[in-house]
Amino acid sequence: MKKIVIFAILYCIVGLINAQHYKTNDTIRLGEVSVNKNKINYAIGHNKISIDSTLININQSNNLTTVLSNTASVNILQTGVSLATLSVRGVSSNHVAVNFDGINLNSLTLGHSNISDIPMFFFNDVDLTMGSAGAIYGSDAIGGTLNLKSTPNLNSKSEIELRQDFGSFSRYFTGLKAKTGFGNYIFSIAAYNKDHKNDFEVYDNVYDHIKKRYPKVKEENAAIQNKGALLQIFKKGTNSLIFFKGWFEDNFHEIQGTENEVMSNKRHRIIAGYKYNKKSFSIDISPYYVKDYQTYNKNDIIATERFCINSTIKLKTNFGSNIELGGNYKFINPNVHAYKDKKSETESSLFILYKQKITNNIDLSTNFRQQFYSEYKIPLTPSLGINYRVINRDNFNLTLNANYSKGFKIPTLNSRYWGNVGNPDIKPEKSNNYDFGIKSQIKKGNLTSTLSLNAYYLNVNNLIIWITSPTLKPENRDKVKNKGIESSIEFKYNLSDFALIYKGAYNYLKVQQINNNIEYDFIEYSPSQSFTNSLKVQYKKKLYVYLTHNYKGKYYDDIAKSHKLGNISLYDINFGYNLKLIKKYNAKFNFSINNITNNLYEIKKGYGMPGRNYNLGITLKI
């Protein structure tokens, strides 16, 4: 009976989410996806950062911005509360690929993803591969690649989870997760609705010369209304798996900083797949469909639809090698109000990923990708990585890693076709990336200490910037040569029923930017230093307190150093309590105080962020 009820709920929710009326077009638009499923095995030598699972769990009613803001190696640029992009290693948000199950979520028009529209409610794992990885992930993976994962347990046990949040500035979140199975079929759905008025206090931009201060005013145009659903269906076979995933989003927000401008986004990502696994080889075939439909002020349409088919053959040999051969084909056709020279484009690629166990302590990988694009000649992108486990004991291990890889970025559709400023002659951006790292773990009694230190060098050529000459238009003007250090430390201490976990991360960035033949030692919006700290005290699995601190160093918002920003410290505290109710019912309570010191800060000049705020979340699980 429970299974039937769950299935009916799944059906209704999908129907409701999808019953959105929007303008359709009379031309078939086809799609684009990058193949990256489980490619991480081949990214040997790259610095891979796994996002703290505690952060993911306590931010289930938040978006990806909140989670990544507490990651030192990631620089989040927030234009108010509804628009956020991420960058790493001093390059822009256009140079970080954001992937979900093989789909590159980055907008084809703008080149980046608004991570404020990515709900954490759907994901149980997030990791970040730093550095250029064009061979593995294709275009955009210049600074790094973020992978979002949502994989339910493939057992037929039925589960339901309901979540309700109440927060400051009229914040409400309602979420439902359900899973069930019939025979070899597993059905899972997650759906949410978020409503946030965001009428917090900010400093007005207009200085009061009489009172000699900036007055405080209430934000009047920063509301957010988001809803979405992620449906997953799996059919298990003896050696095979067939799956279908549909992720639907309906996002609306008022554009903060304007009088009454609004933006809405409707996004559909549909993936199907067939996997066949044998002992020494496996085959994956996946078609994808992605539709991004954006309207600005209910009038101007920016839409793209993409279709792609990926196929991969994986081979495993007896002499410790793994080989993956694959290819994909994509068809892209945009529908944007400002593109009058509309063109469809095709993209395809062939790749070889190769990983070899040299000895028990040494792994080597070498990867190649050749991408073919109708409008450009794309270079071959190789990568070479090595992992060397110098010491590998139970209570102490030490690993060295190194990697060299190339990356590239196909110019966005906007930079090529926008109105009368698009530049069809603009070249792709290219990168070279070097990583050297050391990782160590020591266990002594109840204390486990983990240290990671990674140094990198990244150069990017043909960087695209928008110039005025006399009209705004994009050109290949810049290059950057960035180097830095990404480090982290973790201490875990178990004492009887208590566990104490401290995590710290420090990021240092040294920039050499060449703009218009002039050299600069900084890049806008990128601080040279940032660090995060977190301390969690857990009592059994019932109760915890989690304190986080993140600091972003100073930065400037343009080359002329017009505004010095940054130097921001934010403290959050979260309390969690798990309560076992009757029979199989469990309840979880989360209470958080964010921005404890009530810092009225701005990431970007003119876009105030909320001061101290509170949130209470209640989760009921069956």
Next chain:
Amino acid sequence: MKNLKFFLFIAIIAISGVFTSCSDDEDSKPFIDVKDGAIVLQYGSYQKQNGEISFYSYASQQVNNSVYKTNTEVDYGASIESGIIHNNKLILMGNEADKVDIIDLDPKFNITSNPISGSDIIKPKHCVAKGNKLYVSCWGSVADWNVMANSYLAIIDLTTKEIKKVAKAGGLFGLAIQDNKLYAASYMKGEVYIMDLASETFTGSITIGSHPRFIKVINDSKIIVSHNNSQDYSVTPAKDRFSSEKLGLSIINTTDNTVEKFIKISTIGADGNFDLSSDKSKAYIVAGGDWYDTGEKDKDGKAIWKQKPANVSSVDLTSGELTEKISGGKYQAIDFNSEKNQFYISESPDAKTPGSVTIYDTNFKEIKKLSVGIAPKQVLFY
């Protein structure tokens, strides 16, 4: 007794020292006066609200940047769209922050009142003044950028700061006053609206087509209007998107409100920025450079056209003859200094790099190049 006198003496000295050291020494704060020179208004970076002012002194021949912040100790907090000097006051249109700043220049740069802002000032673009009234073209809230239905003219009483809004759709932009009439360019409607200043109502319009941008007064019966990029995206190929047939300058006879002459200038830049010679016989425009057939073909066999570098050209308003004066720069605007008989030409390499203003004589021989802030848009002379 002696000791008491001694201690009293020390106490007096100490107390005097305290009061002296605590006094607010205005003379030690940096200050840039803006008299006898050129005031350069900078838009700043797009959406960064970092507009600023630079000042070039005729006497010292030196330029000082960040005038606003130096003199007020706070950021301007908006992008400077344009400005005028009226009755010894510098009046600035603060885009993105939606404000109008009024800054005293006499006896010195000083702000004695808060900017005019609020719901009656939305997207201010340009202004003109007559007597005690300031007329500001405002775009209002924009739902459809192709229509700009909520644009209006804000009439501000400079004494009381009261605002009267006169609605006029179409995206009002450049303004000019001739006698008792105000002329307002309607960017999206292709018209110039006429307002009677006595009744403060729009009484008529002149249809001139394309996208009218800036207006200047030639004499008591003529005004001249620039038409810039038409943004007519339906036109292909891209080189013709500027609708070259419709770009240029229109001379309007204001006695009968007719277009007396249209001078086609297919290369006029996106801003349509221009200025007039002192005798009003010539206009000087910032132009985008001619398109030319390179002789090469693309992979589809179509001819490849490219645009020549931007230039500054003179236009004889009688014959319509266009003469290129200088080229190759990233020109944004041109302003004529009638006192010094010099041209000040603003250049901006991109949206985040500091720009420059170059001073030329009337033969366009370079006199001096000034490094200023980001995106200089206009030069005023005071």
